[in-house]
Amino acid sequence: MKNLMVRRSLIGTVLTLLILGSGYALMEKLGSRVPEVRQMSFQESKKAVRVTPVEYKTRELALSSMGRVIPERATDLMAEVQGEMLPGDVPLKPGQRFGEGQVLFRIDDREAKLALYAQKSDFMTTLAGILPDLKLDYPEAYPAWQAYFESLQVDTPLPPLPEITQPAEKVFLSSRNILSQFYTLRSNEERLTKYVVKAPFSGSILEVLQDLSSIVSPGTRVARISRSARMELEVPIAREDLDFLPRGTQVDVYSEDGNQRWTGQVTRIGAAMDPATQSINVYVSFQPGRTPVFEGQYLRMQVPGSRLRDVMEIPRNAIVNRNDLYVVNDSNRLRIARGRIEKV
Template sequence: MRKILLFLIGVVIIVGAIWGANVIIKNNNKPKPEVQKIVKTVFTETAQNTTVPIVIHAQGNLIAKNRMELYAEVQGVFQYSAHDFKTGQAYGKGETLLRLDASEYYASVQAAKSGFYNLVTSLMPDLRLDYPEAFPVWQSYLNSIDINKSLPPLPEGSSEKVRYFITGRGVNTSYYNIKNMEQRLGKYGIAAPFPGVLTEALVTKGTLIRQGQKLGEFIDTSVYELELSIAKNY
């Protein structure tokens, strides 16, 4: 009787296991519910890259971009200016800011030019006899010399013998000494390199100006620079 009871219990367990397995299989085979897709409407706009200016409210010192401190490179009496050499006076480009009396130095330059002319003249007889091919060139150069104007450049293209002869007579040395004097003569006047205004005037007409003396300051009033302190977030 006991064996029969155990057999029946085993049969019931097996049948129950089979039934449970079938239930699980059926549940897995059920179709999954479809998820309905929701489409959201989004408004878009085409991006256009542009430069966004930064506006900064600040204060600072305004400085002229073009400014020139005036110093005397030579000594002489302040003789002339295109306008009153005073603070606030405006000058146009090329107008004379100031000119020193150069009459004494000018006479020295003229004397040196006259001496150079005589030196070249003294070479002509020797050039005619010893270097006839160079004579026309130097004759033309001699005729082009005007002591009231800047010396013309020395002739080029001469032979080596002619160059030795000219150099040995001191022509080159005399020529470059005079060119140096002409450059220095130009320093007796200062012209405005751009239109502007005198912001400082330290001398007056008739006073003796010494070499290295500061004369004033001249600025261009059309272009300025502004120095500002900008925060890190900019």
Template sequence: MRKLILTILGGLLILASFFIAYIIIQNKNKAKPVPQKVIKTVFADTVKNATIPIVIPANGNLTAKRRVELYAEVQGIFRSGSTLFKPGQVYKKGHSLIRIDASEYYASVQSAKSNLYNSIVAIMADLRLDFPEIFPKWQTYINDFDLTKTTPKLPEMTSEKETYFITGRNVISNYYNVKNLEQRLSKYTIVAPFNGILTEALVTEGTLIRSGQKLGEFIDPSVYEMEVAISKSFANLLQTGEEVTLNNLDATEAFKGIVSRVNGSIDATTQTITAFIEVKDDKLKEGMYLEARLNAKQEENAIEIDRNLLLDTQQIYVVRDSILDVIPVKPVYFSDAKVVLKDVPDGSVILSQPVTGAYAGMLVKIFKDKSIKTSN
């Protein structure tokens, strides 16, 4: 009985082994599933070459086109006037900015004028006797001479005898001595050379002012300039009188300006050329930071795309029969975010957005087809 049971169990074990081996063989012969090909969806544009304006971004701070740094040429006490010498004070052309006490110097000027007057009066008798033909004009000069006013110009001398006679009496030397003193006396008062505003005041009324001391700064707030540095490659493209659009940092306000001057030399260190943009607006203030867009030139038969679509090998991706390919291109201008390209055939379908892991030969499907923007 025991042998029978063992025989049956052995037979079952053999049958089970054959069954398991059969299943393994069957599974081994089954065909493996073929992985499905992944086709990426891409965004593409159809190329249409056009004329692309090359716009150069630049920025800088505004400075007044007309500004005067005020310096003292004489010494004295700063006298108070009708308006305080303070930053923000507005002055009209010809209005007194600073008056320095010139009482002592004024007395010396009057003394010199008196000496000139006396030297002319002393020769009047000789003129009447020896030069009766010129006596009337010198008599008129004496009659019009006013010590409280600016010394008038001497009468014109018409002969050598008259010149020698007048010069020999020291009239001419006395006259120019007076004019020199009067010229220096005028420097005790500084007047506004144009309508403007005081932006810096370094002295106050009652201050002792010394010769050569800086007193402040005065500007014309109606016209400003912005200095910008442009790449030397555009040196021959910028033209005086060209219109420029300027924006503040928040891009909430726009101003119109013109290129007023272009420097004739290139900075040897930075290899840039300096241009000056003139702008007028009541909202502008000196020192304001603005951004400008300069129209350098028009590039014909070109397109403009994002910089991240241009490969390091100076190539871009195109779609041909649902397969990615690359074509060589010629970049002609780079901005912060864009690049202008030439040698891209019309009708080419190029990527409008970068594709992660893209390579030549990749299967793709175009999501949407639209005409590329070729101008701003």
């Protein structure tokens, strides 16, 4: 039993020494190996870019901006007398075109006419009552007043009074209310003309607020009309560009597709800046002519600006940091250079 234990111990010791020796030999072999260095090759990368040759020339700046068409003259039609609305020469409908002087609508004036006729009749009665006194006291003025009386008609406009040459004659006429009645009649005749509403210009109806056969009172808005002979283009312009657009500047107005062109003139410049866009409205007056132009339509305004000499136009994507730009030098290498750049 004792010999068996000694043999096992001897075998374990021998195996341990063999393992340690093998590990040491393997470590020496691996440590003496020189690692192989792989040689890497580098190839220069090249990119193709689009370039434009530098060419300085004289360039004319053209200021261009879109604007909205508005009527140059828009008028609200309001009733100045009371009565029933009656039709005129053209239909009172939005979009209806009319000519200057055409009757847009009427107001029933039968009652007003009859009242005026009654006042004229009273005036003729008063005048007839003073003719005998005029013949006696002012014989030199009597023929003129007699002829005036005979010319009066209740359904015709009141003619002017005869010339009053003597102060005493004027006092006599005033004391009999001749002058007061005359001017009251002239006022009522003028008021009677307000029952017929005529177009002050050629244009079109933008909006109708009252229907025919309705009863209107003084101050009632009936319709809104605009002048079609001339229109205005409301164009927002940046503050720094206003120097190119003084009042009276001739400009070109184009349709959005560029097929139509009109000549316009700057008539007004706004006095307030739009806080949202930081722009100021400029108003251009132009005459559409036979080409129809509608309120709210967008058109483009263009005006020639100043001339810049020895300049070159470059695309915005070639600009870096506002004042730098990409250039290609003589060795075909791309680099960044600084230049004087102006936004146009």
